[in-house]
Amino acid sequence: MSILVVGSVAFDSIETPHGAVDHCLGGAATHFALAASYFTQVRVIAVVGEDFTPEHEVVLTRRGIDTRGIERAKGLTFHWTGSYAGSLDEAKTLGTDLNVFETFAPKIPDAYMDSEYLFLANIDPVLQARVRSQMPHVRMVCGDTMNYWIADHAANLAKVLRELDVLLINDGEARMLAGERNLVLAAEKVLAMGPKTLVVKHGEYGATSFFSARSFDGGVKMSHPFRAPALPLSEVVDPTGAGDSFAGGFYGYLASQSEMTPAVFRKAMFYGGVMGSFAVERFGTERLQAVTRQEIDERFKLFMEISHLEYAGG
Amino acid sequence: MSILVVGSVAFDSIETPHGAVDHCLGGAATHFALAASYFTQVRVIAVVGEDFTPEHEVVLTRRGIDTRGIERAKGLTFHWTGSYAGSLDEAKTLGTDLNVFETFAPKIPDAYMDSEYLFLANIDPVLQARVRSQMPHVRMVCGDTMNYWIADHAANLAKVLRELDVLLINDGEARMLAGERNLVLAAEKVLAMGPKTLVVKHGEYGATSFFSARSFDGGVKMSHPFRAPALPLSEVVDPTGAGDSFAGGFYGYLASQSEMTPAVFRKAMFYGGVMGSFAVERFGTERLQAVTRQEIDERFKLFMEISHLEYAGG
Numbered sequence: 001m002s003i004l005v006v007g008s009v010a011f012d013s014i015e016t017p018h019g020a021v022d023h024c025l026g027g028a029a030t031h032f033a034l035a036a037s038y039f040t041q042v043r044v045i046a047v048v049g050e051d052f053t054p055e056h057e058v059v060l061t062r063r064g065i066d067t068r069g070i071e072r073a074k075g076l077t078f079h080w081t082g083s084y085a086g087s088l089d090e091a092k093t094l095g096t097d098l099n100v101f102e103t104f105a106p107k108i109p110d111a112y113m114d115s116e117y118l119f120l121a122n123i124d125p126v127l128q129a130r131v132r133s134q135m136p137h138v139r140m141v142c143g144d145t146m147n148y149w150i151a152d153h154a155a156n157l158a159k160v161l162r163e164l165d166v167l168l169i170n171d172g173e174a175r176m177l178a179g180e181r182n183l184v185l186a187a188e189k190v191l192a193m194g195p196k197t198l199v200v201k202h203g204e205y206g207a208t209s210f211f212s213a214r215s216f217d218g219g220v221k222m223s224h225p226f227r228a229p230a231l232p233l234s235e236v237v238d239p240t241g242a243g244d245s246f247a248g249g250f251y252g253y254l255a256s257q258s259e260m261t262p263a264v265f266r267k268a269m270f271y272g273g274v275m276g277s278f279a280v281e282r283f284g285t286e287r288l289q290a291v292t293r294q295e296i297d298e299r300f301k302l303f304m305e306i307s308h309l310e311y312a313g314g
Numbered sequence: 315m316s317i318l319v320v321g322s323v324a325f326d327s328i329e330t331p332h333g334a335v336d337h338c339l340g341g342a343a344t345h346f347a348l349a350a351s352y353f354t355q356v357r358v359i360a361v362v363g364e365d366f367t368p369e370h371e372v373v374l375t376r377r378g379i380d381t382r383g384i385e386r387a388k389g390l391t392f393h394w395t396g397s398y399a400g401s402l403d404e405a406k407t408l409g410t411d412l413n414v415f416e417t418f419a420p421k422i423p424d425a426y427m428d429s430e431y432l433f434l435a436n437i438d439p440v441l442q443a444r445v446r447s448q449m450p451h452v453r454m455v456c457g458d459t460m461n462y463w464i465a466d467h468a469a470n471l472a473k474v475l476r477e478l479d480v481l482l483i484n485d486g487e488a489r490m491l492a493g494e495r496n497l498v499l500a501a502e503k504v505l506a507m508g509p510k511t512l513v514v515k516h517g518e519y520g521a522t523s524f525f526s527a528r529s530f531d532g533g534v535k536m537s538h539p540f541r542a543p544a545l546p547l548s549e550v551v552d553p554t555g556a557g558d559s560f561a562g563g564f565y566g567y568l569a570s571q572s573e574m575t576p577a578v579f580r581k582a583m584f585y586g587g588v589m590g591s592f593a594v595e596r597f598g599t600e601r602l603q604a605v606t607r608q609e610i611d612e613r614f615k616l617f618m619e620i621s622h623l624e625y626a627g628g
Contacts, residue, residue, distance in 0.1 A: 210546075
């Protein structure tokens with residue numbers, strides 16, 4: 001079934017210990033859409049500038065991604081400059097040129113209206129809420145946010161949180177949102193703000209999902225969290241987009257299934273980790289463009305082997 | 315089969331956000347021995363002072379732990395004072411009174427000589443090496459160390475590392491020992507120093523084991539790491555001894571099995587996490603003294619439920 005994603009399509013200029021790239025295709029919606037495209041149909045709502053060429057667009061369309069919702073505006077595409085020179089754990093933002101993104105007003109093409117899954121990537125919660133209100137009949141809403149919106153746009157964010165089936169954020173964001181250091185207590189507080197389920201990403205340590213009584217509507221109750229591993233990697237070339245790729249693998253798999261059971265949810269967590277692990281192997285979206293379904297399936301098995309007591313190797 | 319552990323038996327004065335305790339029984343060998351005692355016979359080599367009373371000793375003997383190797387010396391027992399007031403992630407050491415530990419010269423009782431498993435808890439690598447050389451016929455040697463020995467006693471530590479079947483340390487120690495930030499590369503470097511297998515503890519994120527071609531002598535090769543979860547806990551009363559309790563559960567389970575296969579090793583990693591999760595629920599060794607085998611088995615199942623794709627809940 002189709003996922004509609006609204007978020008940023010951007011150019012990233014990135015420096016890591018493995019090198020540097022200038023103006024490579026990036027943005028949360030881009031990473032999310034590419035990762036999810038291996039599982040289901042994806043439709044993108046975003047805005048780009050005149051520097052976004054057919055060569056950029058084909059990166060998406062070649063993966064079967066519907067780009068009719070990508071609006072062309074006068075000016076330049078959103079441009080982010082960041083460095084991981086000090087540590088691969090966290091990017092240091094050197095520049096954020098919003099450009100055409102500054103006046104982004106998401107418009108949903110008619111052809112997108114029958115999308116059943118909605119992903120609200122990390123953008124202004126006012127825009128997230130606006131898109132959500134225009135898609136009242138979606139089956140599921142999943143969203144992301146970041147420290148900037150948590151700190152300075154709390155009231156707007158609160159409205160979005162009440163609409164979410166799943167909120168996907170990282171440790172620091174969960175603790176900040178809850179104002180609580182202990183992750184279990186923080187998760188309880190965040191779930192009380194609205195999301196039925198919370199997925200907390202731990203970077204190289206994997207991810208944990210926390211469930212509420214509303215996680216599986218009318219179905220089984222999950223009284224404990226679920227932890228999915230990340231793959232220990234000897235080389236992280238570029239961490240940019242890892243979280244969005246996790247979200248794409250996670251949500252893409254969920255949307256490919258007929259119903260969301262605990263077993264389906266757990267597999268989705270693993271597929272999130274799988275796509276995140278591919279994303280960081282090359283700069284920008286290079287690896288996500290070229291990965292094959294067979295590689296994805298093999299890595300999924302590897303994720304089981306590194307985390308399950310019983311496995312093929314004995 | 316019997317484990318011989320050499321390490322500290324101490325008194326800890328601890329402050330955490332949940333309260334404070336003065337001179338409660340602690341030390342690496344104590345936590346290790348209590349955790350391991352639920353799986354196998356444990357024998358302790360340590361030194362205590364005149365303030366170590368029969369009431370302290372019975373904490374160990376009640377669990378069937380052999381204390382004949384605990385030497386009584388004139389003076390006071392090793393006393394550590396620490397605070398987790400700022401963060402439960404890391405203790406701030408406020409005082410280290412070595413007392414009788416300063417002149418500790420481990421002596422191995424004859425009755426201990428048939429021990430098949432040796433655990434070298436975190437003490438001066440010179441003492442670790444001395445004990446190891448007196449036990450040349452043990453089946454397996456597992457050891458711990460810390461930043462102080464890594465930084466200032468590298469040559470002595472190098473000798474111990476060459477003797478180890480398994481080295482159990484945390485992320486920071488692994489990175490420091492290898493001089494390498496990436497954990498996979500750090501693990502490769504550490505394994506090249508001697509240990510056949512490396513277990514890296516990640517605190518609330520679980521633990522990862524890294525294998526070498528020598529991990530399972532003549533047996534199956536493990537070409538990838540293994541990740542065991544930690545239990546997300548809403549209340550960590552006192553983190554002191556969590557790592558030693560992990561080691562006790564891990565090594566105690568290994569020693570209880572007739573051979574170390576990859577499947578046995580993986581279960582041992584889970585039991586390590588289980589015992590670590592109990593240890594932090596109360597101050598000092600309180601929880602490790604009182605836990606039951608049934609509670610351990612139930613928590614083991616919980617560890618599977620939070621980490622495995624298929625589980626009883628559906």
